[in-house]
Amino acid sequence: MLVEVCNLIKSHAxxxxxxPVEILRGLDFEMDAGGTAAILGPSGSGKSTLLNILGALDYGDSGGVRVNGLEPGTLKGRELVDYRRRSVGIVFQMHHLLPQCTVLENVLVPSLADRRQARLNANANAREMLDALGLAHRLDHRPSELSGGERQRVAVARAMAGSPRLLLADEPTGALDRVSATQLADALLELNRVRKVALFVVTHSRELAERMEQVWELVEGKLVRAS
Ligand SMILES: Nc1ncnc2c1ncn2[C@@H]1O[C@H](COP(=O)(O)OP(=O)(O)O)[C@@H](O)[C@H]1O
Ligand SMILES: [Mg+2]
Structure with a gap:
């Protein structure tokens, strides 16, 4: 099992x-390596809270969370950095690219602190990933010179830079037009097929959700299977 969440409880001040308001109320969830899951649910239901806990950006109050054999809520220092790079990759609704850096540089940011050989590998991997995402001709462009869909694909390439086992995407198509949204979904599913990265996608889009193997809805602090 790649992701195991058991009786997760989380309150926010x-x-x-x-x-404090209890947002996640004994939530359970499991996903196999290479699986795909969509999480639907109204605004404020706790979808981002759950995704952030899986991404080690936040932690639960109680309950078990295991991802890739690790417990993100217990990691510190080097282990936490490694977890965020190699176990998970995260894509948000807004791309959060560095405006002053080129496309290639943005994808290389996570590897800047690596040793020389690792950085050379990172460069080759970044080019390959950008090529796979249809951005080979955009390496030297700045984010401001790209379309919304292209920027979001760069954000996906950056999230994939550490070859994570799990890609977490929080409303990744929320700011995109229909055509770009479909292209982004195509790209995510292609990465899942070719690189076996599991997808955990929070979305308001039924169309995107229904392309995932599991569709869940976050209702009153728990996940309910929607298909
Ligand atoms: N850091 C925080 N501090 C306090 N309240 C928060 C925090 N993050 C989220 N919340 C609240 O928790 C609830 C769930 O938020 P969120 O997980 O972002 O929902 P969703 O992503 O489903 O819209 C909301 O009521 C939100 O206002
Ligand atoms: Mg949210």
Whole structure:
């Protein structure tokens, strides 16, 4: 099992300092290596909270979370850095690319602190990934010179830079037009097919969700299978 979440509970402080609000209420979820899952649910239901916990950007209050044999909530220092690079990759609704860097440089950012040989490998991998995402002719462009769909594909290439086992995507097509959204979905599924990266996609798009093997809905703090 690549992802195992068992009885996960998470509260957020309520604005104004009142009683914390329980967002995830004993949530269970499992996914095999190389699997694909979509999470639907209304705004504010806790989808990003769950994704952030899987991505080690946040942690639960109680319950078990295991990803790629590791417990993200317990990692510190070097282990945490490695987890965020090699176990998971994250793509957000907004691309968060560095505007002053080229496409290739943006994808190489995560490897800047690596040793020389690793950096050479990272360069070759980045070019290969950008090529696979149809961006080989854009390596030296800045984000401002790209379309929204192209920027988001660069963000995917950057998330894939450490060859993670799990790609977490938080409304990755939320800011894209229909055609670009379909292209991004095609690209994600192609990465899943060719590189066996598992996909965990939070989305409002039924169309995107239905291309995943499992479709879940986050309802009252738990995941309910929708298909
Ligand atoms: N860091 C935080 N501090 C306090 N409340 C938060 C925090 N993050 C999210 N929330 C609240 O938790 C709820 C779930 O948020 P979120 O996981 O972002 O939902 P979704 O992604 O499904 O829209 C919302 O009510 C949100 O306002
Ligand atoms: Mg969200």
């Amino acid at each position: 309520s604005p104004g300092g009142g009683k």
